[in-house]
Amino acid sequence: xxxxxxxxxxxxxxxxxxxxxxxxxxxxxxxxxxxxxxxxxxxxxxxxxxxxxxxxxxxxxxxxxxxxxxxxxxxxxxxxxxxxxxxxxxxxxxxxxxxxxxxxxxxxxxxxxxxxxxxxxxxxxxxxxxxxxxxxxxxxxxxxxxxxxxxxxxxxxxxxxxxxxxxxxxxxxxxxxxxxxxxxxxxxxxxxxxxxxxxxxxxxxxxxxxxxxxxxxxxxxxxxxxxxxxxxxxxxxxxxxxxxxxxxxxxxxxxxxxxxxxxxxxxxxxxxxxxxxxxxxxxxxxxxxxxxxxxxxxxxxxxxxxxxxxxxxxxxxxxxxxxxxxxxxxxxxxxxxxxxxxxxxxxxxxxxxxxxxxxxxxxxxxxxxxxxxxxxxxxx
Amino acid sequence: xxxxxxxxxxxxxxxxxxxxxxxxxxxxxxxxxxxxxxxxxxxxxxxxxxxxxxxxxxxxxxxxxxxxxxxxxxxxxxxxxxxxxxxxxxxxxxxxxxxxxxxxxxxxxxxxxxxxxxxxxxxxxxxxxxxxxxxxxxxxxxxxxxxxxxxxxxxxxxx
Amino acid sequence: xxxxxxxxxxxxxxxxxxxxxxxxxxxxxxxxxxxxxxxxxxxxxxxxxxxxxxxxxxxxxxxxxxxxxxxxxxxxxxxxxxxxxxxxxxxxxxxxxxxxxxxxxxxxxxxxxxxxxxxxxxxxxxxxxxxxxxxxxxxxxxxxxxxxxxxxxxxxxxxxxxxxxxxxxxxxxxxxxxxxxxxxxxxxxxxxxxxxxxxxxxxxxxxxxxxxxxxxxxxxxxxxxxxxxxxxxxxxxxxxxxxxxxxxxxxxxxxxxxxxxxxxxxxxxxxxxxxxxxxxxxxxxxxxxxxxxxxxxxxxxxxxxxxxxxxxxxxxxxxxxxxxxxxxxxxxxxxxxxxxxxxxxxxxxxxxxxxxxxxxxxxxxxxxxxxxxxxxxxxxxxxxxx
Numbered sequence: 001x002x003x004x005x006x007x008x009x010x011x012x013x014x015x016x017x018x019x020x021x022x023x024x025x026x027x028x029x030x031x032x033x034x035x036x037x038x039x040x041x042x043x044x045x046x047x048x049x050x051x052x053x054x055x056x057x058x059x060x061x062x063x064x065x066x067x068x069x070x071x072x073x074x075x076x077x078x079x080x081x082x083x084x085x086x087x088x089x090x091x092x093x094x095x096x097x098x099x100x101x102x103x104x105x106x107x108x109x110x111x112x113x114x115x116x117x118x119x120x121x122x123x124x125x126x127x128x129x130x131x132x133x134x135x136x137x138x139x140x141x142x143x144x145x146x147x148x149x150x151x152x153x154x155x156x157x158x159x160x161x162x163x164x165x166x167x168x169x170x171x172x173x174x175x176x177x178x179x180x181x182x183x184x185x186x187x188x189x190x191x192x193x194x195x196x197x198x199x200x201x202x203x204x205x206x207x208x209x210x211x212x213x214x215x216x217x218x219x220x221x222x223x224x225x226x227x228x229x230x231x232x233x234x235x236x237x238x239x240x241x242x243x244x245x246x247x248x249x250x251x252x253x254x255x256x257x258x259x260x261x262x263x264x265x266x267x268x269x270x271x272x273x274x275x276x277x278x279x280x281x282x283x284x285x286x287x288x289x290x291x292x293x294x295x296x297x298x299x300x301x302x303x304x305x306x307x308x309x310x311x312x313x314x315x316x317x318x319x320x321x322x323x324x325x326x327x328x329x330x331x332x333x334x335x336x337x338x339x340x341x342x343x344x345x346x347x348x349x350x351x352x353x354x355x356x357x358x359x360x361x362x363x364x365x366x367x368x369x370x371x372x373x374x375x376x377x378x379x380x
Numbered sequence: 381x382x383x384x385x386x387x388x389x390x391x392x393x394x395x396x397x398x399x400x401x402x403x404x405x406x407x408x409x410x411x412x413x414x415x416x417x418x419x420x421x422x423x424x425x426x427x428x429x430x431x432x433x434x435x436x437x438x439x440x441x442x443x444x445x446x447x448x449x450x451x452x453x454x455x456x457x458x459x460x461x462x463x464x465x466x467x468x469x470x471x472x473x474x475x476x477x478x479x480x481x482x483x484x485x486x487x488x489x490x491x492x493x494x495x496x497x498x499x500x501x502x503x504x505x506x507x508x509x510x511x512x513x514x515x516x517x518x519x520x521x522x523x524x525x526x527x528x529x530x531x532x533x534x535x536x537x538x539x
Numbered sequence: 540x541x542x543x544x545x546x547x548x549x550x551x552x553x554x555x556x557x558x559x560x561x562x563x564x565x566x567x568x569x570x571x572x573x574x575x576x577x578x579x580x581x582x583x584x585x586x587x588x589x590x591x592x593x594x595x596x597x598x599x600x601x602x603x604x605x606x607x608x609x610x611x612x613x614x615x616x617x618x619x620x621x622x623x624x625x626x627x628x629x630x631x632x633x634x635x636x637x638x639x640x641x642x643x644x645x646x647x648x649x650x651x652x653x654x655x656x657x658x659x660x661x662x663x664x665x666x667x668x669x670x671x672x673x674x675x676x677x678x679x680x681x682x683x684x685x686x687x688x689x690x691x692x693x694x695x696x697x698x699x700x701x702x703x704x705x706x707x708x709x710x711x712x713x714x715x716x717x718x719x720x721x722x723x724x725x726x727x728x729x730x731x732x733x734x735x736x737x738x739x740x741x742x743x744x745x746x747x748x749x750x751x752x753x754x755x756x757x758x759x760x761x762x763x764x765x766x767x768x769x770x771x772x773x774x775x776x777x778x779x780x781x782x783x784x785x786x787x788x789x790x791x792x793x794x795x796x797x798x799x800x801x802x803x804x805x806x807x808x809x810x811x812x813x814x815x816x817x818x819x820x821x822x823x824x825x826x827x828x829x830x831x832x833x834x835x836x837x838x839x840x841x842x843x844x845x846x847x848x849x850x851x852x853x854x855x856x857x858x859x860x861x862x863x864x865x866x867x868x869x870x871x872x873x874x875x876x877x878x879x880x881x882x883x884x885x886x887x888x889x890x891x892x893x894x895x896x897x898x899x900x901x902x903x904x905x906x907x908x909x910x911x912x913x914x915x916x917x918x919x920x921x922x923x924x925x
Contacts, residue, residue, distance in 0.1 A: 022406035024782070028440045028447075042445045054594035054621065058401035060666035061593070061623035061911050068442035068782040074799060076777045078629055081594070081621040082603065090618065090633060096640035097541030113401050121600030126393050126562065233616045238607045253614055365604030370617060390559040395598055403669050434786070436671050442782060462685030464736040466677045470660035474673055485681040485736075487785070496785035500675045506737055511692060529674045 001261055002380045004095045005218040005225035008038025008103075008211035009337040014175040014325030017111040018205040023057065026207035027105050028069035034103060034209035035071075039222025045211070047099040048077040051087035051106035051329050055118040070105045070209075083277075084208060084333025085362030085372035089231060091212045101213040108327040110203035115328075122366050124239060135279075135366060136200060140192035142245040142367040143282040147194065149246040150297035154194050157281040158185035159303055161198045161323055164278070167310065168320025170349035173334075175325035176202050185281075199281040201326030208333040210340070226343045229357070229377050230262030235370035243367070251290030251361070251371040259292070262375040267359070268293045271375070273315050273342045273352045274308075274359040275335035279322045283368065284308075287361060288316065291373070310352070318342065318350040332362020336374055343378045398476060405527075408437035411451060413527040420519045422454040424493045432494040455491035456517040457538065462487040463511065465504050488515055488535055502534040514538040541639030543925060545762035545769030546886035547755050548578025554719035554750035554871045557655040563597055567609030567651050570751035570876075574647070577892075578755045578765055582611040585755070586643040591621045591630040592652050592875030595662045610649050622779060623666060624679075624823065624910015626650060627879025628918060631754055632775045635918075638758040639772075645761065650879035651751035654872075659747045666911070672784055677736075679825065680744060682784065684736040687828035691738065693791065693843070696831055698738050700846035702729035704830030705742055705869055707855050712866025714856075714896035719748040719871040729827070743827040750873035752880045759924070770889035770904070770920040774807035776800040781912040796915040797836040797907070804917040805838070808925075810903075814839050817919075818901040819888045820854075820862045821881040823909040824869065830854075830862070837907070856898070864888065864896040878908030882918050889920045 010033030012018075012026055021029075027050070035041060048070050052062035059065065063079030070077070076099070080087040084106035091102035119135035146152060162182055168174035180198065188197035218225035234257070236250040237243050255267070264270045274291070278284040285299025293314060294302045302308060308316035317323075319338040322331045339358035341347040357377045364370040405413065408425055412435075415423045425437035429444030433452055441448055463486040472479035486501040502518070503509045515535040525531040550573025552558075558566055567590075575582060588610050590603050599605050603612070603619035610617060622629040627650035634648035660678040667676035676682075690696060706726050712718035729742030755765075762769040778796035781787040787795075801813070810816045820839070824830045831845035839860060840848040848854070854862040863869075865884040868877055885904035887893050893901075902923065908916035 019404050020407060022404050022409070025406055025439055053600070054665075055399075055600040058399065058403065058665070059669060060595045060662060061621070063622060063779075064666065064782060064912050065668070066782070067779055067912075068438075068445075069440050071445050073442040073445065073780055074778065077779045078620055078633060078777060079622050081591075081619040082601070086618050090620070090636070093636045093640035093642060096642065097636045098639070109404070112403050113399070117399055118600060121594075121598060122604070124605075125395060125597075125599060129395070130393075233618070234614060235604060235607060235612050235617045236614060238605055250614065254616075364619075365601050369604045392559065401669070405670050409670055434783075436783075436785075438783070442780070442786065462689050464677075464681035464684035464688075464739075466681055466736050467733075468660070468680070468735045470664070470678065471658040473661050473665050479677070483677075485675055485677055485685075487685055495783070498672055498675055498785060511688060529671055 001229050002227050004092055004212055004214055005227045006210055006340045006376065007213045007218055007221035007223065007225050008034040008040065009340050010034040010037055011173050011208040011334055011337055012206045013173050014204045014206040014327055016175065016203060018109065023065045023107045024069040027066040027107050030207045030209035031070050031103060031105055034211050037223060038211050042071040044217060045071060045101050045103050046075060047094045047102040048072040048075050049087050049091045049102055049104045050079045051082065051084050052079060053081055053329055055121050056108055056113055056328060058113050066105065066107060070103060082364045083329055083362040085336060085374060086233060086364065088210055088212065088333060088336055089233060089372060092228060092231065095212050095214050101211055101217045103209060103211050105207065105209040106330040106333045107207040108330045109205040110327060111205050115203060137192045138240060138366040139280045140195045141240065143194050143280065145245040146282055146286055152300050154186065155182055156300035156304060157199055158182040160278065160281040160284040161185045163309060164317050164321045164323045167318050167350060168324035171319045174320040175204050177320060177324060195280060201279040201322045204325045204327040206327035206330050208330045208337055210333060210337060224344055224378065226340045226376050226378060227380055230258040230375040232257030233370065233372035240367065245367055247296065248286055248290030248368055251287060251368060254371045254373045255291045258373040258375050264375060267291060268314055271314065271357050271359050272355040273318060275317055275319060275338040276361040277322050277332050277335055277363055279326050281323065284316060315352045318347065318352055335362055336360040339376055343376055408439065412436055413531065416519065416531050417525045417527060422456060422490055423451050424454045426450040426452050433492060434495050435490055435493045435497050454493055458488040458490035458515055460486055460511055460513045460515050461489050461496060463501055463509060465506060486535060499532060500534040502536050509537060542641055543759035543771060544635050544638040544756055545771040546920065547757045547762050547766040547769050548574045549754050549883040549886055550574030550577055551717050551752045551880060551883065552750045553717055554748045554873055556719065556746065556748060558653065558749040563651060563653050564606060564609035566653065566751045567606055567649055570753040571609060571611055571647065571649060574753035574755050580755060584645055585611065585615065585647045586645050587637050588612040588615055588617040588647045588649065589630050589634045589637060590617060590619050590649040591626040592650065593621060593623065593626065595665050596874065597653050597656045622911055624874060625878050625908035625914050625916045626875045627752065627877055628882055628908030628916035631879050631882040631918065632777060632916060634756045635772050635775055638756050644758050646756045648754045648756065648879065649751065650876035652873040652875040653749045654747035654874060655749050680736045680739055683826050684739045687738050690828055690832045696846045698730065699726055701743060701827035701831060702726040703849055704827040705729045708863045708867040708869040711856060711864050711896065712870035715865045718866040720746055739826055745825045745868045745872035748871050748873040750876050752876040752883050754879065754883050766890065768890050768922055770886035771924050773919040773921045773925050774804040776804040776917045779911055779914040784912055787913040794833055794836040794913060796913055797833055800915040800917040801837045804919050808919045814860055817860055817903050817905050819864060819898040820860060820905040821865060821884040822862055822907045823878050823881050824867055825909065861898050864893060864898055878916060881906040881908060885920050889922050
């Protein structure tokens with residue numbers, strides 16, 4: 001790899017309800033901010049990828065709402081219906097195919113639709129949708145299967161919530177920055193056993209933008225380019241009953257490919273910081289296993305030992321992660337942006353010391369059916 | 381079990397539940413509807429780059445990629461640039477039931493605006509309506525207005 | 540620059556108004572299986588999958604993850620792209636970039652729709668802005684009707700001129716075993732059909748169909764080994780220029796997105812005189828007037844000349860530039876697959892696999908997608924490696 005770099009990033013503050021802004025307003029803000037960050041103008045951009053979802057937006061062809069705001073006029077533009085990490089992947093492919101610079105934007109307003117109804121739409125319309133299953137209850141199933149397989153406890157998951165909400169205190173973009181204890185998590189309202197309120201991401205509004213460019217633009221961008229070392233995505237079976245929910249096989253395969261591209265053999269030693277999409281507390285240890293940072297079943301132990309804390313060997317989600325703000329679709333792009341800021345050394349109070357290589361991850365579909373893994377670094 | 385897969389009737393599952401949304405209207409959209417409620421007047425927004433005046437008002441000019449801030453008053457009259465008398469039945473996603481037909485969908489160039497505003501024209505007789513005719517907005521009574529597109533009842537032809 | 544890429548296989552379902560015998564997933568599988576057979580590949584040979592449709596037509600969120608059993612993307616990368624009517628071409632173009640980028644060697648593209656599963660117009664209406672347009676908007680037909688009215692005003696074209704486009708495409712469909720509507724329709728039939736929204740009559744517009752289309756693309760070096768006559772991508776270009784319906788209606792300018800996208804594509808493909816250098820065109824013409832107005836925007840004839848150009852049978856089979864040998868959108872319209880069918884049919888022509896609908900010695904083919912807010916996708920395929 002090393003042929004394309006992230007040269008500009010921007011995100012909105014994430015909030016429960018951005019009533020004053022329509023989708024286009026949020027996207028216009030982050031598009032201009034990403035251009036400013038890169039020291040580029042819209043004329044330097046020759047390709048645009050927007051990320052949106054018709055269910056969440058309540059609009060067929062949801063990308064239509066933000067074309068102007070993303071600077072898509074008279075440019076080659078397309079819309080990825082999925083997480084921003086996938087949109088960025090398309091942006092990268094366009095740059096590798098010859099475009100000079102692609103801007104990738106994602107927007108989401110959880111405040112405007114009913115996320116239980118819209119995520120119920122992820123499930124099989126014949127066999128499962130009538131059961132009322134949606135993102136949270138499916139996640140609860142996964143958490144339960146995971147606990148059962150390895151004998152994990154709710155308290156172990158609660159530690160993730162404590163860590164990430166605490167990290168969010170250092171992130172001005174986060175929605176839920178809180179100093180809480182394991183007991184607070186354990187005592188929070190039951191949502192879907194074993195998940196309690198503080199095990200779950202909030203409903204969020206927000207947008208993010210990223211500019212991926214080839215070497216020519218990277219050489220003259222204002223900020224230090226952050227090079228794309230490896231990236232891959234992978235999808236497993238659809239029906240939850242066809243999957244072993246305690247084993248994120250698609251994530252493992254995506255990670256294996258991304259590491260191979262980046263030449264990473266020992267991820268725990270070679271990666272300095274990880275931003276991963278843990279919409280629910282249990283996802284962080286489970287994804288750490290999928291990413292090969294530890295053996296299957298040992299994710300919670302890794303967290304318990306403090307390895308993933310700010311002072312640990314592998315800080316995970318210094319931003320506070322998706323538990324602290326989860327604008328769906330934007331959430332994965334936010335992980336990639338946070339990883340970029342870490343590599344640049346621009347993460348402010350949440351900066352991890354000496355970051356050369358960072359990992360970002362996002363996913364689509366219930367219980368992480370389709371994962372995308374990015375490895376980025378400061379040196380070519 | 382019979383091995384014959386050809387004979388059974390094919391069943392269908394029905395999904396007929398409403399999906400609820402609460403969309404923001406944004407600053408300039410809100411100003412637009414407030415202006416209609418308060419003064420029965422249209423407003424557009426002017427691009428500082430190309431000078432185009434857009435209605436409904438929005439924050440960005442696509443071709444110039446510039447921020448728009450200058451609201452300008454527009455007339456409640458305009459010219460019909462295209463229309464269609466809709467005759468086919470369909471489910472209105474706004475209500476979940478059939479939209480009454482026939483009705484006339486029109487593209488209106490409001491006097492003072494450079495783009496097109498779309499709304500309903502209260503004329504379904506093809507012999508009485510033509511592209512190029514002048515039209516005027518007819519508003520609901522103030523008490524009935526809700527700050528949405530239906531505060532404009534329709535556009536009527538000025539004969 | 541990216542790698543050169545070619546289409547090495549295509550597959551499609553036999554399109555019908557209603558496929559109660561299969562779910563969307565099963566219908567997708569039919570097209571995928573057929574594309575793999577056409578390319579003589581197995582699903583294990585596929586490195587990545589791109590899929591698209593319009594969510595609210597089947598009310599399935601995340602069709603990428605839903606489709607796995609049909610699309611064959613189990614433990615593979617799959618990405619969903621969705622851009623309204625242009626979706627099928629958008630998916631094919633995304634698949635092109637997958638291979639051109641160097642990251643994937645063989646890429647499967649899938650477009651599908653089961654229009655029978657919802658109220659098509661009701662679903663289309665949800666593409667209009669919920670604050671401003673949804674109250675008065677009534678689907679694709681009136682916006683096209685307004686365009687047709689303006690075109691007739693400007694150039695004096697008649698309803699009969701447009702109906703000839705419908706007669707042509709519906710006749711061409713008789714050569715295509717996959718086409719949905721296989722009953723010939725004459726200008727007289729179209730003129731006598733019920734008026735839906737002046738001047739569009741039932742015979743002027745596309746049907747709603749159930750169906751799926753799949754294509755397999757391969758990168759340079761692999762494409763030649765996979766297909767004896769691959770259909771090389773010479774150019775792709777996309778213009779989704781408008782966000783607001785009301786910004787897209789300067790009819791005197793024509794269909795701006797189609798002018799821009801086709802001009803960029805011709806330039807990229809080194810085409811100076813499209814009507815002379817192209818051998819066949821598969822165009823997304825959802826209604827008959829598009830077969831007049833839009834071929835002017837594509838530069839296939841001069842402004843206001845389309846009625847005569849089509850009337851002289853230049854675009855019929857055997858003419859100077861046959862348009863829609865497949866029968867086009869007026870004969871088959873499974874929306875998420877419709878624009879991909881244009882690209883696939885163009886590939887079929889270039890690969891010489893058109894059977895009864897084959898244009899003899901077709902070397903260069905043009906395909907378009909249309910949809911969204913008067914948006915255009917353009918693909919140019921060629922038997923010559925660029």
